[in-house]
Amino acid sequence: MKKVPDDFSSERIVQAGHSPTSRDVALRAGVSQSSVCRVFDSKWSDRISPALRERVLSAAKELGYSPNALARSLTAxxxxxxxxxxxxxxxxxxxxxxxxxxxxxxxxxxxxxxxxxxxxxxxxxxxxxxxxxxxxxxxxxxxxxxxxxxxxxxxxxxxxxxxxxxxxxxxxxxxxxDNYAGSNHMAQYLYGCGCRNFVYVSAEKSRYFDVPDRKRGFFDYIRLKKDASIRHIAGDYSYRSGQEIARELFLEPVRPDCVFCSGSRMAYGIMDVARFEFGIKIPEQLSIAAYDDMDASTLASYQLTAVQQxxxxxxxxxxxxxxxxxxxxxxxxxxxxxxxxxxxxxxxxxxxxxxxx
Incomplete structure (x- = not known):
């Protein structure tokens, strides 16, 4: 074991004008500097003896030492x-x-x-x-x-x-x-629930990337069904765009019986306008679902069916x-x-x- 100077202490290090280093800890613990580095390296945790670990950690605590991650990264x-x-x-x-x-x-x-x-x-x-x-x-x-x-x-x-x-x-x-599969499975489920007149609301007006596979997966399934119809309306992922779409959509003489949105926030906007401005009952008169399951979807006021990533x-x-x-x-x-x-x-x-x- 290395001999430790009698006056070696944290006070002496501070007086010397520098923060304690691994070399200081090694001197204080009476071990090699590499042993100190290994004690503080998680990769060596199962190869360090309890006695060595305790000796090094005690010296580090006494000196106020903590390893310099930046210096260690430069070395590695x-x-x-x-x-x-x-x-x-x-x-x-x-x-x-x-x-x-x-x-x-x-x-x-x-x-x-x-x-x-x-x-x-x-x-x-x-x-x-x-x-x-x-x-x-x-x-x-x-x-x-x-x-x-x-x-x-x-x-x-x-x-x-x-x-x-x-x-x-x-x-x-x-x-x-797999957005194609998610939307395709949702289309199968909605069709199986009796929906026939579909509207798909995309996010093509958004600043962010709209996912074309979501639209393609949904359309590919519905278009196979001769007794079903589908059309596309562009939104922008926002609650407000859902509101604006709903105010135009539900003024039309023939209303859809199902709306599937590329994002949940648009679905919330459509649901609120449908119920509170047009008196449409959900799900009795309108089924609605969306991609991306969010916390608000679980609220009693929405209970939104969704594709969950x-x-x-x-x-x-x-x-x-x-x-x-x-x-x-x-x-x-x-x-x-x-x-x-x-x-x-x-x-x-x-x-x-x-x-x-």
């Missing part, structure tokens, strides 16, 4: 930081997704740097700024990006994983909800893809993983058991 040539790009339009689904992504990363002893990307901001500039911070990788969410029309170059050493971002020619790994699987898959790329095990081929959504049935759609025999 990694920052231990993951950049996560989110949107200024931060709805409940993306809050839940961010929470799950950060939890997954923290379990891997990684830190998160969050960047906001407004739809009018050049996304390439956001990614480049993250690269300048020397992040180990980037996870970008769909709400952050209106669309990626063409690939762009990042620092080759900075892996990028896209979550719910759609590109005709994928250029990096990503994970996506599995944010836990999206987050876990995104982090696994990024971890693989950071570790250098990524395939030369771009991989896109599709996660199936689920249907959540509530009271906004007529009960098929109540149909006339």
């Amino acid at each position: 040539n990694r920052s231990g930081i993951i950049g996560v790009v989110v949107s200024e339009d931060f709805n409940e689904f993306y809050y839940d997704l961010l929470r799950r992504i950060t939890n997954e990363l923290q379990q891997m002893d990684m830190r998160v740097m969050i960047f906001n990307a407004a739809p009018y901001r050049e996304i390439k500039q956001v990614f480049q700024k993250l690269v300048e911070y020397r992040v180990d990788g980037i996870i970008a969410t769909a709400a952050a990006i209106s669309n990626i029309a063409e690939p762009f170059q990042l620092d080759r050493a900075t892996p990028l994983v896209l979550v719910n971002i759609y590109s005709s020619e994928p250029f990096c790994d990503g994970v996506i909800t 599995q944010s836990d699987l999206l987050a876990h898959t995104a982090v696994q893809l990024l971890q693989r790329a950071i570790g250098g095990a990524s395939s030369s081929n771009v991989e896109t993983v599709y996660v199936p959504p689920t249907l959540v049935m509530r009271g906004s759609v007529r009960d098929p058991a109540a149909l006339d025999p």
Whole structure:
């Protein structure tokens, strides 16, 4: 064991004008500097003896030492930081997704740097700024990006994983909800509940990316049914756009018996106008459903039937893809993983058991 100077203390270090270092802790504990570093490195946790750990931690506490993550990252040539790009339009689904992504990363002893990307901001500039911070990788969410029309170059050493971002020619790994399947299954369910005159409300007027697979999946099923009709109205994801659409839609001489919205907030607006301004009973006279299950959908005033994205699987898959790329095990081929959504049935759609025999 190394001999510790008699006057070696935290007071002496402060008087010397510097913060305690791992070398100071090593001297105080009478161990090597590398032993101190291993005690504070989670990768060595199962290979450090209890006695050594206690000796080092006691010396660190006495000296007021805490490890310098930045210095450690420079030594390892990694920052231990993951950049996560989110949107200024931060709805409940993306809050839940961010929470799950950060939890997954923290379990891997990684830190998160969050960047906001407004739809009018050049996304390439956001990614480049993250690269300048020397992040180990980037996870970008769909709400952050209106669309990626063409690939762009990042620092080759900075892996990028896209979550719910759609590109005709994928250029990096990503994970996506199977929106076609979600809408197609919902169309089957609504048709089975007796709905025949459909209106599909998209978000094509939104600043954010409207998901064409949602419309395509719904239309493809309904158009197979000769006794059903469907038409499209464009909204913008907002509650107000749902209200505006409803005020025009329900003035028409022939009203739909079912409305399916690309986003839940539009459905809330349509439901409120239908009931409170036109006296339409839901679900007796109008069935309504939407993509994206939100907390408000569970309220007694809405009870909205919805397609629910599995944010836990999206987050876990995104982090696994990024971890693989950071570790250098990524395939030369771009991989896109599709996660199936689920249907959540509530009271906004007529009960098929109540149909006339």
